[in-house]
Structures are given as C-alpha cells and as structure tokens.
Amino acid sequence: MTGRQKRITGCLGMLIAFLLTSMVTGTPVAKNVGGLKIRFSHSAHQTQPCESCHPGDDKGNLENISMRQCFGCHQKAKRKIDTCRTCHLVHPDGRMKTHLGERVLIPPAWLKGPTHGIDWAGNHATVAGSDSKFCANCHRETECSSCHTGRMRPKKIHPADWVNTHGNQSSIDNPRCTGCHRQQQFCLSCHRRTGVAPDAPTSRRQSKPSKYHGNASPKKICRRARSNISACASCHSESSCTTCHSVINPHPVGFSRRCKPLVKKNKRACAKCHHDDVEKRCR
Amino acid sequence: MPFNCKFFLFGVLLAVAIFAAPTFAYDQQLNATLSASGYSVRAANGTLIDRRTIMQDLYLGAWNILPGSDALDYKGPRLSLEVDLRIGGDYGVSNSEMDAQRMDRFVPGLEAMVVEAVFAYVNLQGLAGDHLDLSAGRRIRSDVIGYAAYDGADVTVYGPLGMRVDGFFGYEVKNSKPFGYDNLALDGTDNVGRDELEDAYFNSLVEPEATMVFGTELSMAPTAWLEGAVAYRQAGHGHKLQQRTIAGRMALGNERVRTFARVVMNPLLDRYDRIGGALREGTLVSEATLEAGAALFTHGWMSVAYELYRPVFALDSIFNLFGQLGRRDVVLRYAHRPSSRMQWALWSNVRFVDDNAVGDDAEQERLLIGGGGGAGWNYGVWSRRVSSRVNVDNELGATRLGVEQELGHRFFDDHLWLSVRGSLWYMRDKMYDTKKTIGGYVVSANYQFNEKARTLLEFENYYGSDIPRFVVTALFQLDVWR
Known part of the structure; x- marks a missing residue:
C-alpha cells in the first residue's frame, strides 16, 4: 500500500467508526404535527366566499376541494418554493413529507407535468432542469448527485450486466449518457484500461490489430460518426480524426459562410488543422 | 498504535x-x-x-x-x-x-x-423581505442549460409576477482541483493521442488551470398556466483560449444560451407545451424540444414531443466544427394511473437524421434511421410490488430488445424487503457483425433496522456474457435527524 492509499483507508476506517458509533448515540427525530396530512387553517380562509372552496356543497365537505383550487390562489405567492409547505407537512429542511404511512405523495400531472410514472427516470430532465427549485420541494440534492455525479451504478437505470451490454444502448441513445457521464473522462479512461481504445496501454490491447470496427467500410464508419460523434469520443482522441480529415473536408454544409464568429471566438480549434490564414478561409 | x-x-x-x-x-x-x-x-x-x-x-x-x-x-x-x-x-x-x-x-x-x-x-434565504437568497461555497447548479459544479456564490432575487433572477459566478469544479471531480463539465476532447506525446505528458485529462464560470437565469411564472426562462452561461474565456499553445492539454470552455417556455391550458384540456433550445457560440442551435401534452382521460396523460439534438463539446474541441448530423426524434408517450396502486405507460419514438453531405455546396436530406418503443406497468402497495417492462430500439442496424420483470415483498414486520429482478436482452449490430443474448437476475435484500439505518445486499448473476458472471454489492446507510 502506498502512503496515499494508507491515508485513504484510514479515513474510510474513521468514517465507518463514526457511523457505527453514531448509530448508538444518535437521537431520533420526534417532530410530528398531530398526524395531520395537511396544514390548514379554516379561520384564515374565512375571508373567502364559502363557494370558492365548497361549490354546491352546504355540508362543508372538504373532499370537494382539489389541490388545484388551493394552488390557484397560493401560486400567486411571490416565492413559488414556499407553495408546498403552505399546506403540506415538511421536514426541518423544508422538504415535503412525501411518505405518509403507506401512502406516497406525488405531484399531479397538471403541475409542470412531472408524472413520476414508470418511465420517469428516463424523461425527467426537462422538468427538473427548467425549475429545479420545484423538485427541491420534495427531493434532496444528494438524490440528484448520487446518479449524476455518482460512482456506484444505479441498477434501476443500468440493469442487467451493464458492463457488457452498455455499448449497444449507448450507441443508440447516447444523449442520455451525457446527462451523467463525460465520454472523455468516464468512458475513455475505462476503455483505455480495458484495451478497447486505440491508445490503450500495449499490455491490454489485442495482439492482432484492433477488430472493433469489424469489416465496416470507412464510409459506413464515417456515416455513423457523423450521426453519433459522442460515441466516437468515448474511445478516440482528436488525433484519430485529424489523421484523415487533414485532407478530407469534415465541415458541414455552408460552413465557410458562417465560420467567422467561431474564428473570432476561438481560433485555437481551427488552428489544429489550419496552420495559417485561418481568417482568410472564412467568407 | x-x-x-x-x-x-x-x-x-x-x-x-x-x-x-x-x-x-x-x-x-x-x-x-x-x-x-x-x-x-x-x-x-x-x-x-x-x-x-x-x-x-x-x-x-x-x-x-x-x-x-x-x-x-x-x-x-x-x-x-x-x-x-x-x-x-x-x-x-x-x-x-x-x-x-x-x-x-x-x-x-x-x-x-x-x-x-x-x-x-x-x-441564506428570505433576506430583504423574502426577496433575496444568497449562497456561497461549492454548489451543483441545475438550470435550463443543465448541470454545472462550481466554487463560488449564487444570488437569487424574487420579484413580482413570479419573476426570479438568478446569477452565479465562481471557478469550475475540475478533477485536478482539491476535492474536485469533473463529471458535470461539458465534454472536451484530447488534442493528441498517446503516439504524439512523451509518456510523462500523456495525461491529457488533467487541466490544472482554474476556469472561471458565470451565468444567469431569468424566469417568470405570472400564473399557474404560464412560465418561461432564459439562461446564459460561460465557462472559460475565449480570448485566453486563443493565447494558449496548440499542444498537450485541453483548454475547456463553452458559452451557451437556452430558453424555455411552458404553457398549461385550462379548462378545456390540460394542454401542456414546452420548448427549449441551446445556442452554441451564437451560431448553431444544438438542442430543441417542443412538447405538447393533454389529459385525455381522468387519469391518463398523453404527450407528443419533437426533439433535436446535436452534441456540444468544449469550445476548444474540433468536434464542434465537424459536419455532425442532427438527430430529430418524434416521441409519443402515454401514462395512465387508474389508482394509486396501479400505473402503466407506453412510449415510442422515430428518429430522423439530417443527412447533409460534407462540403459547401452539398444538398441536405432528412432520413429515417431508426426508432423504438416500449411498455411498462407497475402494481405496488407498501408490502408488495410487481412491475414489468418491454423495450425495443433500432438505429442504423443496431438493435436492442429486452424484457425485465421485478417482484418485491416485505417480511418480518416490514423490516426486510426482498426483491428479484430478471432480465433478458437480445442485441445485434449489423455493422460489427455482433449478436448476443444476455439473461440475468438480481436478488436484493434490504433490511431496515430502524428509522435511522438500513443495509442492502445485492447479488447479480448473468448468462450469455463473458464476464462478469457475478457481481456482489453491499451497502450500509445511516440517516439521522435531530
């Protein structure tokens, strides 16, 4: 063991000891609001007409009220993040208590569309990205970071022998991969380690020349690369591209007519192939 | 000792x-x-x-x-x-x-x-009469542009009509920094491969220099049925990037803009629209999403989405300058929740690609290259749960077809949750002449000692693949409030 490994192992031991001891000495939380499922003050609402909450019901049946009715008024509060805690029970950190006995609360679909259905893990990005403070009404930041910066494989996202099967899925749908992984860090270092990447250490490469791309023609490989360049970046560095593309134009249609802003912003990317007169090449 | x-x-x-x-x-x-x-x-x-x-x-x-x-x-x-x-x-x-x-x-x-x-x-929240929030330290930011991790400060100002202005600045969190990591930064690419560097310099993923990152987001939600946001973010500095030598290490940087809008129409239908787009270097739209949804039935939710995607790399990468073919997906989803115990969903997509040939004068076409779909259902109460899922995807000759089944039940006064997850996947890629079928199962035992502590032991076993045949995972979690 190196000194660094010893220190890390020591820190791990310290944390384990901390956990075991705190199990014995730590005190549980004893905060409950009388078993109520929501916080509601009838007197605070008596300034409103009765019909606004009890339409067509003179018995005052609260079940006639939908959350949407509540939200119609409380949404007008200047801080949206406070909207949930106005009625719902919350933890000390302000998050809603979503597990009430055997019942689990989920937001209704009309509220930003977070359906939380069985395909939710795969399509929550737009809702979560557009207003993460809304998600924070129920979720802790660590729930996001444990996957998005995670180091242990979440099996509900990556099931069934993912190490061997991920290539196929990531090839088909790698935009999803980029939500959590960087190809040039996460993918490439492992692909180098396992000898898959072209610049892997010699002790891990195949004795024969790489057969990864099989008998596919350069045209086929090029076509797939253009529709899915992220997949290429998980194994290849830029030098793989510039080997051929120093003589074959890789730029998209009409590139020379709109490359001036790019040159102005960062000439360095252009200069990797075009050693001089970069500006003159742009119309 | x-x-x-x-x-x-x-x-x-x-x-x-x-x-x-x-x-x-x-x-x-x-x-x-x-x-x-x-x-x-x-x-x-x-x-x-x-x-x-x-x-x-x-x-x-x-x-x-x-x-x-x-x-x-x-x-x-x-x-x-x-x-x-x-x-x-x-x-x-x-x-x-x-x-x-x-x-x-x-x-x-x-x-x-x-x-x-x-x-x-x-x-620090709720300052200035509940109009101002401040925070400082290492933060993970999630806005309409996406994730970013930085060491710095964040200021949020709340205004009338649900207006919120949020600004942040600091140094980007990187792997090379103390206690750093780099999963959340925009991807860059190696400038050179192993063959062109001495071993000691073949360490291209480490970028030791600090990179400033800053950005802002303006969002508004004047009513429950309308909201929108626009965000800008820049990492690194274009001028500085130009001054650096062209060899060795990456210089990461990027500049992005994204807009977002959501409209919920009521009472005719719970119609739901949203649109987003990211501008890269002020010239190219790299991502866009347009989605419309409707509550067709009392417990059902249907949506149609159009999604454009072109990958974006760090400003220094030549991959940004290549003739990438934008992907365009048309996605149809339906989710139904007839009761709090039962839910099911269907989803499908077709994928097109902009088949623009390389060169200034080439024609552009849009070709259908693949699609996919799936279905899943879930029945669950506190003490037991059953769920199934079927998925199929195909793109450019690469096919993936799979079935997953999960069963779970509680025992010993709800302390022990036992579950079994089985899966069977068929995969084929015509381009590489590969074809394989992989089956396997995961057995999980989750024991909840009390409100504070739980432990999980998982055993995975697979057939049809070379390695690994067995994966063992153990987890111990403690959650204490006081």
Missing part, C-alpha cells in the same frame, strides 16, 4: 462529541452511505481486470440555524449549511496503471482513490 486505528478512534470520538452534546437549537441531519462492489471485466487481450470498489458518502446538513427560524409560521431569514463528501476508490487498480513511466500499463486519467466534496455551501 497502528496508523488506521488512530483514524478509527478519532471517528468514534468525533461521533460521541457530536451526538452526546446538548441539543442545539437548529435541525441537523447526517446521512452516510457506505457501499462496496466487486466484479471483474475482461480486457481486449483476454486478461481479467478486477474491480473492488468501496465508497463512503457522507452528507451533513444543518437548517434553521438562526434562532426561532424553525417555527412553522416563521417569516424571516433562514440559514442552512449542507455538505456532501465522498471518499473511496477501486482497490483493483494497480500502481503500474498510474505510473506514467510504464508505457505498457499506464492509463491516463485512471484514479485508484478519490476524495471529493460533491457540494459544500452555506445558504
């Missing part, structure tokens, strides 16, 4: 000191997860590479630190502190793999041990 025992004893004393102290006025939470996993993978030349991963995640939070702020009807500033630390590594990594002098073994960027501060910040 052995070295490790000192640390162990220090941990015990620290825990006793914290938990045996008199009750503080503020609320505290400690969440610790210790996880370990072991398996092997086969390298291209057939040798086995061991993975023995152990990871400790420690989250500490303190809320309502200001006196009286824990009251339910409290109106005023709220001070909180949150820290998430991670320590651990892979004991399967050998020293030679990290030795730049060992050309035959060296793997740049490979780390055997990591010590990371995922986030650590102080948060």
Whole structure:
C-alpha cells in the first residue's frame, strides 16, 4: 500500500467508526404535527366566499376541494418554493413529507407535468432542469448527485450486466449518457484500461490489430460518426480524426459562410488543422 | 498504535462529541452511505481486470440555524449549511496503471482513490423581505442549460409576477482541483493521442488551470398556466483560449444560451407545451424540444414531443466544427394511473437524421434511421410490488430488445424487503457483425433496522456474457435527524 492509499483507508476506517458509533448515540427525530396530512387553517380562509372552496356543497365537505383550487390562489405567492409547505407537512429542511404511512405523495400531472410514472427516470430532465427549485420541494440534492455525479451504478437505470451490454444502448441513445457521464473522462479512461481504445496501454490491447470496427467500410464508419460523434469520443482522441480529415473536408454544409464568429471566438480549434490564414478561409 | 486505528478512534470520538452534546437549537441531519462492489471485466487481450470498489458518502446538513427560524409560521431569514463528501476508490487498480513511466500499463486519467466534496455551501434565504437568497461555497447548479459544479456564490432575487433572477459566478469544479471531480463539465476532447506525446505528458485529462464560470437565469411564472426562462452561461474565456499553445492539454470552455417556455391550458384540456433550445457560440442551435401534452382521460396523460439534438463539446474541441448530423426524434408517450396502486405507460419514438453531405455546396436530406418503443406497468402497495417492462430500439442496424420483470415483498414486520429482478436482452449490430443474448437476475435484500439505518445486499448473476458472471454489492446507510 502506498502512503496515499494508507491515508485513504484510514479515513474510510474513521468514517465507518463514526457511523457505527453514531448509530448508538444518535437521537431520533420526534417532530410530528398531530398526524395531520395537511396544514390548514379554516379561520384564515374565512375571508373567502364559502363557494370558492365548497361549490354546491352546504355540508362543508372538504373532499370537494382539489389541490388545484388551493394552488390557484397560493401560486400567486411571490416565492413559488414556499407553495408546498403552505399546506403540506415538511421536514426541518423544508422538504415535503412525501411518505405518509403507506401512502406516497406525488405531484399531479397538471403541475409542470412531472408524472413520476414508470418511465420517469428516463424523461425527467426537462422538468427538473427548467425549475429545479420545484423538485427541491420534495427531493434532496444528494438524490440528484448520487446518479449524476455518482460512482456506484444505479441498477434501476443500468440493469442487467451493464458492463457488457452498455455499448449497444449507448450507441443508440447516447444523449442520455451525457446527462451523467463525460465520454472523455468516464468512458475513455475505462476503455483505455480495458484495451478497447486505440491508445490503450500495449499490455491490454489485442495482439492482432484492433477488430472493433469489424469489416465496416470507412464510409459506413464515417456515416455513423457523423450521426453519433459522442460515441466516437468515448474511445478516440482528436488525433484519430485529424489523421484523415487533414485532407478530407469534415465541415458541414455552408460552413465557410458562417465560420467567422467561431474564428473570432476561438481560433485555437481551427488552428489544429489550419496552420495559417485561418481568417482568410472564412467568407 | 497502528496508523488506521488512530483514524478509527478519532471517528468514534468525533461521533460521541457530536451526538452526546446538548441539543442545539437548529435541525441537523447526517446521512452516510457506505457501499462496496466487486466484479471483474475482461480486457481486449483476454486478461481479467478486477474491480473492488468501496465508497463512503457522507452528507451533513444543518437548517434553521438562526434562532426561532424553525417555527412553522416563521417569516424571516433562514440559514442552512449542507455538505456532501465522498471518499473511496477501486482497490483493483494497480500502481503500474498510474505510473506514467510504464508505457505498457499506464492509463491516463485512471484514479485508484478519490476524495471529493460533491457540494459544500452555506445558504441564506428570505433576506430583504423574502426577496433575496444568497449562497456561497461549492454548489451543483441545475438550470435550463443543465448541470454545472462550481466554487463560488449564487444570488437569487424574487420579484413580482413570479419573476426570479438568478446569477452565479465562481471557478469550475475540475478533477485536478482539491476535492474536485469533473463529471458535470461539458465534454472536451484530447488534442493528441498517446503516439504524439512523451509518456510523462500523456495525461491529457488533467487541466490544472482554474476556469472561471458565470451565468444567469431569468424566469417568470405570472400564473399557474404560464412560465418561461432564459439562461446564459460561460465557462472559460475565449480570448485566453486563443493565447494558449496548440499542444498537450485541453483548454475547456463553452458559452451557451437556452430558453424555455411552458404553457398549461385550462379548462378545456390540460394542454401542456414546452420548448427549449441551446445556442452554441451564437451560431448553431444544438438542442430543441417542443412538447405538447393533454389529459385525455381522468387519469391518463398523453404527450407528443419533437426533439433535436446535436452534441456540444468544449469550445476548444474540433468536434464542434465537424459536419455532425442532427438527430430529430418524434416521441409519443402515454401514462395512465387508474389508482394509486396501479400505473402503466407506453412510449415510442422515430428518429430522423439530417443527412447533409460534407462540403459547401452539398444538398441536405432528412432520413429515417431508426426508432423504438416500449411498455411498462407497475402494481405496488407498501408490502408488495410487481412491475414489468418491454423495450425495443433500432438505429442504423443496431438493435436492442429486452424484457425485465421485478417482484418485491416485505417480511418480518416490514423490516426486510426482498426483491428479484430478471432480465433478458437480445442485441445485434449489423455493422460489427455482433449478436448476443444476455439473461440475468438480481436478488436484493434490504433490511431496515430502524428509522435511522438500513443495509442492502445485492447479488447479480448473468448468462450469455463473458464476464462478469457475478457481481456482489453491499451497502450500509445511516440517516439521522435531530
């Protein structure tokens, strides 16, 4: 063991000891609001007409009220993040208590569309990205970071022998991969380690020349690369591209007519192939 | 006393000191997860590479630190502190793999041990009559552009009509920084490969220089049925990038803009539209989404989405300048929840690609290259759960077809949750002449000791693949409030 490994192992031991001891000495939380499922003050609402909450019901049946009715008024509060805690029970950190006995609360679909259905893990990005403070009404930041910066494989996202099967899925749908992984860090270092990447250490490469791309023609490989360049970046560095593309134009249609802003912003990317007169090449 | 025992004893004393102290006025939470996993993978030349991963995640939070702020009807500033630390590594990594002098073994960027501060910040909310929030420290930011991790400060101002202006600035969190990591930065690319560098410099994933990052987001939600946002973010500095030499290491930088709007129409239909787009370097739309949804039935939700995607790399990467073919997906989803116990969903998509030939005068076409679909259902109550899922995808001759089934049940006064997950996948890629069927199962036993502690043991076994046949994962989690 190196000194660094010893220190890390020591820190791990310290944390384990901390956990075991705190199990014995730590005190549980004893905060409950009388078993109520929501916080509601009838007197605070008596300034409103009765019909606004009890339409067509003179018995005052609260079940006639939908959350949407509540939200119609409380949404007008200047801080949206406070909207949930106005009625719902919350933890000390302000998050809603979503597990009430055997019942689990989920937001209704009309509220930003977070359906939380069985395909939710795969399509929550737009809702979560557009207003993460809304998600924070129920979720802790660590729930996001444990996957998005995670180091242990979440099996509900990556099931069934993912190490061997991920290539196929990531090839088909790698935009999803980029939500959590960087190809040039996460993918490439492992692909180098396992000898898959072209610049892997010699002790891990195949004795024969790489057969990864099989008998596919350069045209086929090029076509797939253009529709899915992220997949290429998980194994290849830029030098793989510039080997051929120093003589074959890789730029998209009409590139020379709109490359001036790019040159102005960062000439360095252009200069990797075009050693001089970069500006003159742009119309 | 052995070295490790000192640390162990220090941990015990620290825990006793914290938990045996008199009750503080503020609320505290400690969440610790210790996880370990072991398996092997086969390298291209057939040798086995061991993975023995152990990871400790420690989250500490303190809320309502200001006196009286824990009251339910409290109106005023709220001070909180949150820290998430991670320590651990892979004991399967050998020293030679990290030795730049060992050309035959060296793997740049490979780390055997990591010590990371995922986030650590102080948060002050509800200032200036509930119009201002401040925070400072290491933060993970999530806005309409996406994730970013930075060391700096964040200011949020709340205005009328649900208006919110949020600005942040700081230094981007990178792997090369103390307690850093780099999963959340925009992807860059190596400038050169191994063959063009001396071993000692073949360490291209490390970018030691600090990179400033800043951005802002303006969002509005004047009513429950309308909201919108526009965000801008820049990492690095274009001018500085130009000054650097063209060799060796990456220089990461990017500049992005994204807009977002959502409209919910009521009462005719719960129609739901949203649109987003990211502009790269002020010239190219790299991502756009347009979605419309409707509550066709009482418990059903249907949506149609149009999605455009072109990958974006760091400003320094030549991949941004290549003739990438934008992907365009048309996605149809339907989700139904007839009761709180039962739900099912269907989803499908077709994918087109902009088949623009390379060169200035070429024609552009849009071709259908693939699609996919799936269905799933779930029945679950507190004590038991059953779910199934079928999925098929095809793109450019690559096919993936799979079935998954999961069963779970509680035992021993709900302390023990046992579940079994089985799966069968068929995969084929015509381009590489590969075809395989892989089946497997995962058995999980989750034991909840009490409100504070649980442990999980998982065993995975697979058939049809070379390696790994067995994966064992163990986890111990502690969640303490006081």
